Amino acid sequence: MSEPVSNFQKATEKGDFVITAEIGPPKGTNIRPVIDEAEEYLKNGKVSAVNVTDIQTAVMRSSSMVGCKLLIDSGIEPVLQMVTRDRNRLALMSDLLSAYILGVRNVLALTGDHITMGDHPGAKAVYDLDSVGLLQAIGRLEDGTDMGVDFKGRPNKLDGKPEFFKGCCVTPCADCPEPQVIKLAKKVEAGAQFCQTQAVYDASAFENFISMVGDIDIPILAGIVVLKSAGMAKYMNGNVPGVQVPDSIVKTLSDAPKEDRQKKTVEITAKLIRDLKPLCSGVHLMTLGWDHLVPDIIEEAGL
Amino acid sequence: MIVADRKPLDEIVNMLKPYENVLVLGCGACVSVCLSGGEKQARELAMQLNLRASNEGPGFHADFDCITRQCDREFTENLEKDPANFDAVLSIACGVGVGFMSELYPETPVLPGLNTTFYGANTAPGTWEEYCHGCGDCVLAWTGGICPIARCSKSLINGTCGGTHDGKCEVRDDLDCAWYMIYERLKQLGRLDEYRKMREPRDWGENRSGGPRRLTHEEVMELEEEVSNV
Numbered sequence: 312m313s314e315p316v317s318n319f320q321k322a323t324e325k326g327d328f329v330i331t332a333e334i335g336p337p338k339g340t341n342i343r344p345v346i347d348e349a350e351e352y353l354k355n356g357k358v359s360a361v362n363v364t365d366i367q368t369a370v371m372r373s374s375s376m377v378g379c380k381l382l383i384d385s386g387i388e389p390v391l392q393m394v395t396r397d398r399n400r401l402a403l404m405s406d407l408l409s410a411y412i413l414g415v416r417n418v419l420a421l422t423g424d425h426i427t428m429g430d431h432p433g434a435k436a437v438y439d440l441d442s443v444g445l446l447q448a449i450g451r452l453e454d455g456t457d458m459g460v461d462f463k464g465r466p467n468k469l470d471g472k473p474e475f476f477k478g479c480c481v482t483p484c485a486d487c488p489e490p491q492v493i494k495l496a497k498k499v500e501a502g503a504q505f506c507q508t509q510a511v512y513d514a515s516a517f518e519n520f521i522s523m524v525g526d527i528d529i530p531i532l533a534g535i536v537v538l539k540s541a542g543m544a545k546y547m548n549g550n551v552p553g554v555q556v557p558d559s560i561v562k563t564l565s566d567a568p569k570e571d572r573q574k575k576t577v578e579i580t581a582k583l584i585r586d587l588k589p590l591c592s593g594v595h596l597m598t599l600g601w602d603h604l605v606p607d608i609i610e611e612a613g614l
Numbered sequence: 615m616i617v618a619d620r621k622p623l624d625e626i627v628n629m630l631k632p633y634e635n636v637l638v639l640g641c642g643a644c645v646s647v648c649l650s651g652g653e654k655q656a657r658e659l660a661m662q663l664n665l666r667a668s669n670e671g672p673g674f675h676a677d678f679d680c681i682t683r684q685c686d687r688e689f690t691e692n693l694e695k696d697p698a699n700f701d702a703v704l705s706i707a708c709g710v711g712v713g714f715m716s717e718l719y720p721e722t723p724v725l726p727g728l729n730t731t732f733y734g735a736n737t738a739p740g741t742w743e744e745y746c747h748g749c750g751d752c753v754l755a756w757t758g759g760i761c762p763i764a765r766c767s768k769s770l771i772n773g774t775c776g777g778t779h780d781g782k783c784e785v786r787d788d789l790d791c792a793w794y795m796i797y798e799r800l801k802q803l804g805r806l807d808e809y810r811k812m813r814e815p816r817d818w819g820e821n822r823s824g825g826p827r828r829l830t831h832e833e834v835m836e837l838e839e840e841v842s843n844v
Contacts, residue, residue, distance in 0.1 A: 425768060444771075480776065497773065
């Protein structure tokens, strides 16, 4: 096996139970608070890497790449999220080279929510590549070529090639998991080395998924979107495909007095982590701005 | 077939403002079948325009005509009214017909009365749905006859995305997830191996990214040449 290219990869190879977190760049230029919060709450030795979302839910905002660069400057290892919705293969490969030049070593390849979900529904969707194609593109760059050919039909050569720890996503609790599992296998065949999943709230559904994954041998980090309120949990149940928050969790949140709500959020998340821990290689915490709870969640989960 | 939808009447009226004597020209092909641009719709639209104009004062008059196909030169011989005698033609063919008529009658403005939408099938009474994208590189052999380029909102080629739920697409609850349909169909055919196969990134050069497309049958061109030489 070749040398790990990032601390995140190193941690997964060591067999540690890995924690990753996530930040979203702002809609506007005021990115400092997001980076400062990451520095205060996510830079604690327990969080291996921090994902930076790429125009998540198709809502226009500043880029994943700039978020990654500022995290690197703050001594935090980023995961560049990359969706195929907004850029064709030329722009994606160009950004991959650029990200590598800036020091990014972890990439998460995604298709991305459809443009109609976001705040510019009249924009033109690209989808030149799908997420599998993006992983194939990264593989080409790592081989020192791109996806094009020269006038003699030979692959174009790169002057200096990148090397990434490449990731993918899966929806483990989808109502019909088999097509998801098949696609995950294709992503691994295309070069995915780790997987961060869509949100999981039901350990038994996740166990069912893991039993279907069979011989897919990459570290799988169970995704948890930190639930801020009962309303948010209900919204996710009604609107986010493949995500089902059990009634018991919704009830715990709705019964909690307002001043105890963050404490309940920490307890719920920590319990989920403890339940999921025997089934996966780590967890990916999507806090949606509540980074300040991450240290408490980690402590409460006993990690 | 090509499916098209009538433009709103206000938009058409606005488009025709500079003209007094207008020919509404129907097309007997696809748009006639999808009940948007045939002879009946040409007659009705001309009547609607005349009624609207009569409320706003004299001066405007719309007539109508219809030919078998507006995308083929030979059928213009069947025109009962000469477009050259009108200030403008409002074509209610698909965009192909509008463009082709514009070329045939360079002195007359030819305006679109429809929005051309997609290649579709008549799936229920009064309903047409998109089935083909005209991508130039057909994949239906390995997708159980269900086109992911046309019918998956993201034109994915390697399977479902995370937005699929209860067999539906994340874009709209009344939209079937194409890859869920493909999965079910391939399973039914005993061909899930086709789903498992890696599909390489597509060459979109055949799909308009290579510029406007042209189909040439050399043998037909040669035959025409021989006939004209005799």
